[in-house]
Amino acid sequence: MGHTQRGQCAxxxxxxxxxxxxxxREGFSGASIDEIAVEACVSRQTIYNHYREKETLFTxxxxxxxxxxxxxxxxxxxxxxxxxxxxxxxxxxFAIRFTKNCLCNQDGKFLRKLVQSEGERYPHLFETWRQHGxxxxxxxxxxxxxxxxxxxxxxxxxxxLAARQFLALVNADLQMITLxxxxxxxxxxxxxxxxxxxxxxxxxxxxASEAAPRTPALAxxx
Amino acid sequence: MGHTQRGQCAxxxxxxxxxxxxxxREGFSGASIDEIAVEACVSRQTIYNHYREKETLFTxxxxxxxxxxxxxxxxxxxxxxxxxxxxxxxxxxFAIRFTKNCLCNQDGKFLRKLVQSEGERYPHLFETWRQHGxxxxxxxxxxxxxxxxxxxxxxxxxxxLAARQFLALVNADLQMITLxxxxxxxxxxxxxxxxxxxxxxxxxxxxASEAAPRTPALAxxx
DNA sequence: GACGTTTTAGACAACAGTGTCTAGTTTGAC
DNA sequence: GTCAAACTAGACACTGTTGTCTAAAACGTC
Numbered sequence: 001m002g003h004t005q006r007g008q009c010a011x012x013x014x015x016x017x018x019x020x021x022x023x024x025r026e027g028f029s030g031a032s033i034d035e036i037a038v039e040a041c042v043s044r045q046t047i048y049n050h051y052r053e054k055e056t057l058f059t060x061x062x063x064x065x066x067x068x069x070x071x072x073x074x075x076x077x078x079x080x081x082x083x084x085x086x087x088x089x090x091x092x093x094f095a096i097r098f099t100k101n102c103l104c105n106q107d108g109k110f111l112r113k114l115v116q117s118e119g120e121r122y123p124h125l126f127e128t129w130r131q132h133g134x135x136x137x138x139x140x141x142x143x144x145x146x147x148x149x150x151x152x153x154x155x156x157x158x159x160x161l162a163a164r165q166f167l168a169l170v171n172a173d174l175q176m177i178t179l180x181x182x183x184x185x186x187x188x189x190x191x192x193x194x195x196x197x198x199x200x201x202x203x204x205x206x207x208a209s210e211a212a213p214r215t216p217a218l219a220x221x222x
Numbered sequence: 223m224g225h226t227q228r229g230q231c232a233x234x235x236x237x238x239x240x241x242x243x244x245x246x247r248e249g250f251s252g253a254s255i256d257e258i259a260v261e262a263c264v265s266r267q268t269i270y271n272h273y274r275e276k277e278t279l280f281t282x283x284x285x286x287x288x289x290x291x292x293x294x295x296x297x298x299x300x301x302x303x304x305x306x307x308x309x310x311x312x313x314x315x316f317a318i319r320f321t322k323n324c325l326c327n328q329d330g331k332f333l334r335k336l337v338q339s340e341g342e343r344y345p346h347l348f349e350t351w352r353q354h355g356x357x358x359x360x361x362x363x364x365x366x367x368x369x370x371x372x373x374x375x376x377x378x379x380x381x382x383l384a385a386r387q388f389l390a391l392v393n394a395d396l397q398m399i400t401l402x403x404x405x406x407x408x409x410x411x412x413x414x415x416x417x418x419x420x421x422x423x424x425x426x427x428x429x430a431s432e433a434a435p436r437t438p439a440l441a442x443x444x
Numbered sequence: 445g446a447c448g449t450t451t452t453a454g455a456c457a458a459c460a461g462t463g464t465c466t467a468g469t470t471t472g473a474c
Numbered sequence: 475g476t477c478a479a480a481c482t483a484g485a486c487a488c489t490g491t492t493g494t495c496t497a498a499a500a501c502g503t504c
Contacts, residue, residue: 030251
């Protein structure tokens with residue numbers, strides 16, 4: 001049912017990967033077919049053989065990356081804390097997995113950059129991503145928070161708002177690193193997740209659990 | 223002492239504004255000098271008369287926008303709640319002013335987009351912005367939170383972390399709108415700021431102020 | 445009104461990129 | 475080995491862009 005049939009040929013994969021790399025680095029206008037062909041170790045004609053024109057290749061690349069990113073997101077979401085005995089640890093572990101494998105990996109970088117620079121030119125192209133990516137994780141998190149709230153673990157009125165805030169907090173320490181193309185270290189992923197979860201739980205702590213005094217902040221490598 | 227002398231000539235301003243518009247819309251590679259010339263109502267030769275080549279024009283535009291954005295940020299920061307009788311209202315008003323006039327205005331959109339797409343290619347160009355923009359507001363907010371914490375209004379260990387989280391929370395409801403080039407409405411600015419400040423204060427509430435029950439969430443236009 | 449400066453319109457060469465075509469080569473299945 | 479399909483290398487026309495150049499026109503100052 002997926003719109004892209006990735007497994008068809010080794011050349012296709014090579015082209016898609018190289019094109020993703022070059023489109024991400026140079027943008028749509030700046031990327032040249034020759035550059036992609038060289039990076040893919042493929043003749044230019046082969047690219048035109050698989051994809052009618054540059055725009056066709058671009059949309060194919062975007063859809064391919066979106067499919068992969070959504071699959072990864074789905075697998076991350078499936079490892080969700082269904083029952084929450086250790087809420088803080090569970091949320092932290094989830095935040096680390098999410099930031100590492102979805103938000104800050106190669107595909108996440110690609111999508112953030114391309115949505116930002118070409119999103120207005122191709123509104124329909126990224127709309128499916130917006131629904132299946134940020135939309136899906138928002139509703140999934142919202143559902144989790146609704147469960148936790150009904151059980152009395154957390155005290156939340158607007159579940160979707162809480163989900164957005166959770167994601168924003170998780171991203172707070174990471175965005176300045178990723179903005180310039182860098183990749184956070186494992187320690188940065190961990191401290192970002194821990195800081196976010198601590199603040200989130202303090203804001204939405206249930207009536208029973210009086211907020212514990214905050215542990216001293218880690219030394220974060222700037 | 224500023225590196226750009228904007229006031230010199232009306233044509234210069236016209237060129238810089240048009241170039242900012244086109245560079246933001248098309249990216250560096252996609253923007254053509256002819257397009258900029260038409261948009262600026264200026265002959266192409268005039269552009270080459272003022273700026274040696276395309277790259278010179280680009281850096282001039284970026285520096286011009288950065289200067290303007292930093293000036294605006296400075297004026298926003300100077301309207302800071304020095305004494306905080308009504309902390310929630312003061313922080314909310316500040317968040318609204320900041321998001322409206324710095325984060326989501328034309329210059330903010332330009333910088334976000336260009337830093338994202340061309341930041342890796344021109345590392346030195348945006349470094350001054352990173353220091354004078356996000357860096358400055360971070361330290362200013364951190365200083366405010368330090369004051370509030372010493373006065374016992376808030377209970378904060380890591381002031382810089384709190385500043386980053388405050389900004390992240392303020393942006394939580396806005397980033398999905400701005401990501402695709404849209405501009406939030408006044409109601410969206412207001413509800414985003416209010417949601418952020420409420421959660422922030424609940425997370426960092428001082429020992430005295432018991433968190434008040436959360437007001438019902440607004441109907442947010444999706 | 446004269447004069448120096450700035451701007452304009454257009455032509456121009458050089459170049460890079462797209463997309464096509466062709467002829468020759470490799471590959472893989474049988 | 476044969477044959478068809480896929481791939482390659484290169485040439486090719488065409489377009490769009492950059493940056494230069496020139497002669498004419500507009501502008502502003504005195």
